[in-house]
Amino acid sequence: MDLEFSPADIAFREEARAFIAENYPAHLRAKADEGEELAKEDFLAWHRILAEKGWVAPAWPTQYGGPGWTTTQRYIWSEELARADTIPIMPFGINMVGPVIYTFGTAEQKARFLPRILSGDDWWCQGYSEPGAGSDLASLRTRAVRDGDHYIVNGQKTWTTLAQHADWGFFLVRTDPDAKQQEGISFLLIDMKTPGITVRPIITLGGEHEVNEVWLEDVRVPVENRIYEENKGWTCAKFLLAHERTGIAGVARSKRGVERIKTIARAEMDGDRPLIANAFFKRKIAELEMDLTALEFTELRTLASEAAGRGPGPESSLLKIKGTEIQQRLTELALEAVGHYGAPYFRGFPTGDNATPIGPDYAHRAAPTYFNGRKTSIYGGSNEIQRNIIAKMVLGL
Amino acid sequence: MDFSFNETQQMLRDTLARYLADTYDFDTRRKWIAGEAGRDPGIWRALATELGILGAPFAEAHGGLGGGAVENMIVMEQLGEAIAIEPYLQTVVIGGGALKAVGGAVADSVIPQIIAGDAVIAFAYAEPQGRYELSNLRTTARRDGAGWVLNGHKAVVYGAPWATHLLVTARTGGGQRDADGIGLFLVEANRPGIVRRDYPTVDGFRASEVYFEQCAVGAEALLGGEGDALPLIEQVVDEAVAALCAEATGVMRRLHTGTMDYAKQRKQFGRAIADFQVLQHRLVDMFMEVEQAVSMTLMATLRLGLPAAERSAAVSQAKARIGRGLRFTGQSAVQIHGGIGITDELAIGHYFKRATMIEGQFGSVDHHLARYEALALAD
Numbered sequence: 001m002d003l004e005f006s007p008a009d010i011a012f013r014e015e016a017r018a019f020i021a022e023n024y025p026a027h028l029r030a031k032a033d034e035g036e037e038l039a040k041e042d043f044l045a046w047h048r049i050l051a052e053k054g055w056v057a058p059a060w061p062t063q064y065g066g067p068g069w070t071t072t073q074r075y076i077w078s079e080e081l082a083r084a085d086t087i088p089i090m091p092f093g094i095n096m097v098g099p100v101i102y103t104f105g106t107a108e109q110k111a112r113f114l115p116r117i118l119s120g121d122d123w124w125c126q127g128y129s130e131p132g133a134g135s136d137l138a139s140l141r142t143r144a145v146r147d148g149d150h151y152i153v154n155g156q157k158t159w160t161t162l163a164q165h166a167d168w169g170f171f172l173v174r175t176d177p178d179a180k181q182q183e184g185i186s187f188l189l190i191d192m193k194t195p196g197i198t199v200r201p202i203i204t205l206g207g208e209h210e211v212n213e214v215w216l217e218d219v220r221v222p223v224e225n226r227i228y229e230e231n232k233g234w235t236c237a238k239f240l241l242a243h244e245r246t247g248i249a250g251v252a253r254s255k256r257g258v259e260r261i262k263t264i265a266r267a268e269m270d271g272d273r274p275l276i277a278n279a280f281f282k283r284k285i286a287e288l289e290m291d292l293t294a295l296e297f298t299e300l301r302t303l304a305s306e307a308a309g310r311g312p313g314p315e316s317s318l319l320k321i322k323g324t325e326i327q328q329r330l331t332e333l334a335l336e337a338v339g340h341y342g343a344p345y346f347r348g349f350p351t352g353d354n355a356t357p358i359g360p361d362y363a364h365r366a367a368p369t370y371f372n373g374r375k376t377s378i379y380g381g382s383n384e385i386q387r388n389i390i391a392k393m394v395l396g397l
Numbered sequence: 398m399d400f401s402f403n404e405t406q407q408m409l410r411d412t413l414a415r416y417l418a419d420t421y422d423f424d425t426r427r428k429w430i431a432g433e434a435g436r437d438p439g440i441w442r443a444l445a446t447e448l449g450i451l452g453a454p455f456a457e458a459h460g461g462l463g464g465g466a467v468e469n470m471i472v473m474e475q476l477g478e479a480i481a482i483e484p485y486l487q488t489v490v491i492g493g494g495a496l497k498a499v500g501g502a503v504a505d506s507v508i509p510q511i512i513a514g515d516a517v518i519a520f521a522y523a524e525p526q527g528r529y530e531l532s533n534l535r536t537t538a539r540r541d542g543a544g545w546v547l548n549g550h551k552a553v554v555y556g557a558p559w560a561t562h563l564l565v566t567a568r569t570g571g572g573q574r575d576a577d578g579i580g581l582f583l584v585e586a587n588r589p590g591i592v593r594r595d596y597p598t599v600d601g602f603r604a605s606e607v608y609f610e611q612c613a614v615g616a617e618a619l620l621g622g623e624g625d626a627l628p629l630i631e632q633v634v635d636e637a638v639a640a641l642c643a644e645a646t647g648v649m650r651r652l653h654t655g656t657m658d659y660a661k662q663r664k665q666f667g668r669a670i671a672d673f674q675v676l677q678h679r680l681v682d683m684f685m686e687v688e689q690a691v692s693m694t695l696m697a698t699l700r701l702g703l704p705a706a707e708r709s710a711a712v713s714q715a716k717a718r719i720g721r722g723l724r725f726t727g728q729s730a731v732q733i734h735g736g737i738g739i740t741d742e743l744a745i746g747h748y749f750k751r752a753t754m755i756e757g758q759f760g761s762v763d764h765h766l767a768r769y770e771a772l773a774l775a776d
Contacts, residue, residue: 132664205739335757339528
């Protein structure tokens with residue numbers, strides 16, 4: 001048992017920290033500070049820099065282009081990214097479909113898709129949820145019917161994050177309508193430029209266009225774009241969901257979030273003292289840090305067991321639940337901290353007049369971030385579903 | 398002990414409920430908010446003339462219905478159910494409340510204008526450094542001949558773009574946080590020396606940063622005495638918080654009933670999600686929050702007439718309790734709706750946004766718990 005980093009790990013940390021400091025684009029930092037919506041090119045700019053360095057896919061095996069880092073190094077890397085408050089690398093290619101392709105795909109599929117995921121040449125989106133199939137994902141109804149060497153796909157997907165930018169999507173479709181729910185599903189990769197695909201924006205409470213509806217009407221998909229066996233797509237889906245949940249704990253980002261709240265609470269006045277001196281408020285920060293430490297060490301245990309060759313299992317549901325609860329509390333606390341200046345709605349502002357700013361900069365995104373953050377206990381399998389998973393798979397109830 | 402409404406009160410509630418059901422549907426509200434003015438002034442006019450509701454808490458001598466805090470509670474709860482963006486709280490409860498309290502010539506002149514729908518008031522009390530502390534003021538009122546000159550910056554003034562009058566707190570003397578040396582002024586909104594920066598708020602209202610730059614006002618602008626207005630301001634804000642609690646009750650009730658309806662029709666795993674016990678318990682907890690909000694609103698409203706310390710303790714208890722209820726009910730409504738609860742398309746998300754903003758308006762849960770402790774829990 002050892003909590004300390006080895007000299008090699010400390011050297012790696014220095015290297016990682018220096019690389020971010022030297023290479024993270026300054027214009028991205030300015031945009032993020034202003035709370036501006038990031039364009040596709042913004043996300044890709046950082047992605048490409050990391051791809052060039054060979055660091056964009058920390059978890060991938062070296063034969064597919066991963067950096068060959070240990071679990072500890074990956075942990076350090078995510079800490080350093082959060083510490084520098086970099087924009088996130090879009091997970092749909094790197095963390096989601098990539099691992100499915102190198103685990104279940106054919107040699108041709110790996111050769112065709114993996115390099116373009118790494119380079120950022122292809123932007124991916126996830127076609128899982130449907131209007132009638134949210135938590136009950138396996139009840140999905142999008143149909144794929146075989147027609148020679150193609151599938152004809154019809155149906156509707158929803159909550160498709162940043163599909164407006166996507167070149168490719170990975171979709172769960174029903175290929176056997178007569179089979180039991182989870183058994184007739186296949187995992188298809190679909191070129192988003194295929195005729196018959198329509199992407200429509202869903203505007204969320206903060207005014208963001210982040211998610212979409214995707215309509216598929218007689219979309220022809222070559223059979224060679226199916227990953228794994230026909231009707232066995234649920235195996236890929238489950239694998240992917242477990243991977244998605246590991247990242248979802250977001251410990252390093254939440255640590256950064258706590259620091260941001262401390263900064264706000266030092267700047268905001270509460271009577272004749274800064275807000276951070278308010279015992280109520282300070283206690284809430286203390287409780288957050290306590291829960292975050294508990295989550296961090298739970299995640300470290302999970303990582304250690306992963307390093308010992310055991311893949312992420314149902315216990316990753318715990319990380320999802322506790323991680324998202326903390327993320328949500330951070331947004332609550334930020335909104336509380338900014339007081340009156342949580343109310344102005346900056347997206348609705350007429351342009352111009354920068355001479356008289358409205359409230360402090362850190363207040364601008366507090367309310368929309370709080371509203372938008374409610375999604376975290378809903379997506380990736382709602383927290384109610386995660387508790388069911390723990391009850392069934394871990395506790396055997 | 399009697400918590401029932403009399404016939405007039407019953408009628409007030411039913412009339413307003415019917416009117417809002419007919420005119421204030423979610424899509425229409427949305428159109429108003431997106432429009433340039435941010436509201437339909439015809440609604441305010443109708444509340445005044447067709448329904449006669451703006452006179453609810455005013456004396457018959459002023460042309461009102463002779464009611465008081467209970468009438469405000471009834472109106473605010475209905476406005477909450479419709480997430481209405483009408484400036485009733487600012488104009489009738491706060492502006493009207495201050496005028497009722499001070500009486501005199503200004504009251505005789507402005508209250509009838511409020512009742513007629515001609516005067517719309519915004520309450521310019523908050524300042525960037527002041528958080529929820531009513532006496533924390535940098536805005537100054539300097540004597541100038543018979544009148545006053547105002548200087549300062551008021552933060553997030555709800556309804557200011559629509560207002561004919563601003564009710565302004567300002568320092569006539571003393572240090573930044575002193576209880577003494579505070580004046581309350583009623584100022585025409587188009588007065589020279591008032592600069593506004595208008596913007597929408599996340600919950601659908603319009604608000605402004607208001608800057609007073611050598612704004613000269615007459616002697617009649619001062620409501621009450623020079624420098625001793627804090628007790629009056631505290632009283633008016635307590636009345637406002639009680640009314641806000643009533644609005645919260647309406648918002649929470651709709652969050653609960655809307656979520657019940659959704660949970661009964663939304664099917665997952667082959668049955669309505671309302672069949673799942675874990676969601677049933679959450680819906681029950683939401684229901685209990687609504688019921689407690691009703692109770693606390695009644696409690697606070699009926700205690701508004703008590704001596705200041707008891708009144709304020711009651712109001713702070715209510716606001717803190719309801720603040721917690723707002724958060725729980727709003728978050729639960731979104732959670733049970735799932736993703737659709739976070740979209741702009743469904744009313745439920747907009748109720749959630751209003752609930753969130755009420756939680757902070759005139760003091761957060763922490764603020765009111767601390768205030769209650771200071772008033773009621775001696776060491």
